[in-house]
Amino acid sequence: MGKAISLEGVEKSFGAVSALRNIALGVDEGELFGLIGADGAGKTTLIRILCTLLVADHGKAEVLGLDPVKEYRSIRSRIGYMPGTFSLYEDLSVEENLRFFATVFNTTVEENYELIRDIYSQLEPFRTRRAGKLSGGMKQKLALCCALVHRPDLLLLDEPTTGVDAVSRREFWEMLQRLRTQGITIVVSTPYMDEASLCDRVAFLQEGSLLAIDTPEGVTALFTAPLFAVRAREKHRLLRELRGFEHALSAYAFGSSVHYADRRAIASAGEIKAHLQSRGLQDVMVEPVRPGIEDTFMALMKQGRGEGDD
Numbered sequence: 119m120g121k122a123i124s125l126e127g128v129e130k131s132f133g134a135v136s137a138l139r140n141i142a143l144g145v146d147e148g149e150l151f152g153l154i155g156a157d158g159a160g161k162t163t164l165i166r167i168l169c170t171l172l173v174a175d176h177g178k179a180e181v182l183g184l185d186p187v188k189e190y191r192s193i194r195s196r197i198g199y200m201p202g203t204f205s206l207y208e209d210l211s212v213e214e215n216l217r218f219f220a221t222v223f224n225t226t227v228e229e230n231y232e233l234i235r236d237i238y239s240q241l242e243p244f245r246t247r248r249a250g251k252l253s254g255g256m257k258q259k260l261a262l263c264c265a266l267v268h269r270p271d272l273l274l275l276d277e278p279t280t281g282v283d284a285v286s287r288r289e290f291w292e293m294l295q296r297l298r299t300q301g302i303t304i305v306v307s308t309p310y311m312d313e314a315s316l317c318d319r320v321a322f323l324q325e326g327s328l329l330a331i332d333t334p335e336g337v338t339a340l341f342t343a344p345l346f347a348v349r350a351r352e353k354h355r356l357l358r359e360l361r362g363f364e365h366a367l368s369a370y371a372f373g374s375s376v377h378y379a380d381r382r383a384i385a386s387a388g389e390i391k392a393h394l395q396s397r398g399l400q401d402v403m404v405e406p407v408r409p410g411i412e413d414t415f416m417a418l419m420k421q422g423r424g425e426g427d428d
Contacts, residue, residue: 121180122147122272122303123168128177130163130326137163139326141177145305150298152317153307154415159323161307162202165276168305169199182271195223198265202276204257208250212241212260215249216267223268230269233300237293238263255286262293266302273297275306279313291316311412320411322418329418334411341409341417343367343379346387349403350394359397363390370416377413 123145130138138160145151153161166172168181170190179186181193206215216238220227231238237259244252249260258278265273275294279287291313294304306317314320315334322329322337330337348369350356353376360369360378367381378390387404394402 120147120183121145122149122182123151123305124178124180126178128164128167128174128179130160130167130172130175137326138167138174141326141328143321143328143331145303147303148298148301150294150304150306150316150318152314152320153305153323154309154311154314154320154411155307155323156309158325160326161323162276163326164323165199165274165305165307169197169274170194195268196271198268198270198273200261200265200273200275200278202278202280204249204261206249206257206261206264209248211246211248212252213245215260216263219264220267225268227267230267233269233297234263234266236296237266254282255289258282258286258290259293262290266297271303273302273304275304277307277309279308279310287313311410311415314411314415322415324419329415329421338409338411338414341379341414343381343417344383344385345407345409345413346378346380346385346390346404347372347375347407348378348390348394349375349401350399351401352399356394356399356402359394359399363393368417368420372412377407379413379417 121144126142128138128141141164153164155161163172167174167179167186170186170193173187182196184193186193207218210218216227241256241259241263244256249257252260279290294306298304317334319331319333320337321331330340348356348360357369357371357376360366360376365380365382365385367379369376369378387406391402391404
């Protein structure tokens with residue numbers, strides 16, 4: 119299997135702001151690859167370099183075996199790109215948008231309809247409605263159809279599920295899984311940790327730097343510290359006391375509990391509970407838990423900021 123994307127030492131700055139620092143990664147053909155990180159991590163900058171809208175300051179990049187600078191026209195004809203903000207023509211109808219983008223790529227909707235049929239079938243009842251009048255989830259589906267209408271080899275999606283409801287998010291990822299079986303390489307950026315587990319491999323980005331790249335299972339294996347879910351009635355005080363504990367590696371709010379990591383190789387729930395009770399906290403519950411993607415990402419961010427063990 120070849121590489122759909124290959125990056126070596128890619129860097130990009132905007133004035134004094136370093137958006138990407140020495141990025142090196144490869145994406146296999148047919149892979150569903152995730153770029154994971156918070157706002158400002160460099161996800162959008164990286165995707166814009168891949169789709170030839172930005173030029174890297176340093177490093178080497180190949181997209182579908184082509185140079186994004188010298189062969190940008192060839193790349194643009196073979197990729198589908200869905201930016202983070204809705205960018206279709208809001209005054210055109212659903213059907214008019216789709217036919218327009220098909221014409222741009224010298225094809226027809228009918229020629230590749232089989233690829234988008236399952237997605238477009240949900241839009242069919244609204245095909246005469248102006249795109250600007252669609253719901254967030256329907257706009258998302260229309261944008262995806264327009265990005266796929268020419269059957270691209272590579273699909274680049276920049277935070278496609280940001281701002282849509284949970285049901286639309288789930289449906290969108292189901293669509294991506296089906297598209298992957300069609301042999302299309304997909305690169306998707308997201309700030310949502312739960313979506314990372316749906317990718318074949320993920321790259322974690324923080325402030326332009328690559329923290330880790332692996333399968334979701336491989337990433338969670340990087341978290342080796344004992345981890346506990348801790349609950350108490352006074353959650354804010356609980357968080358403060360855990361962070362002040364002499365053996366604390368990290369402690370942060372996680373849903374209704376606090377996830378506490380201990381810097382020792384072996385730690386017991388009973389000892390942690392006893393410490394908290396000695397500090398006057400009541401109704402304390404402590405149980406060991408397996409680390410997830412978000413736990414690992416938080417730990418990697420801490421290491422990236424140089425906040426390791428003292």
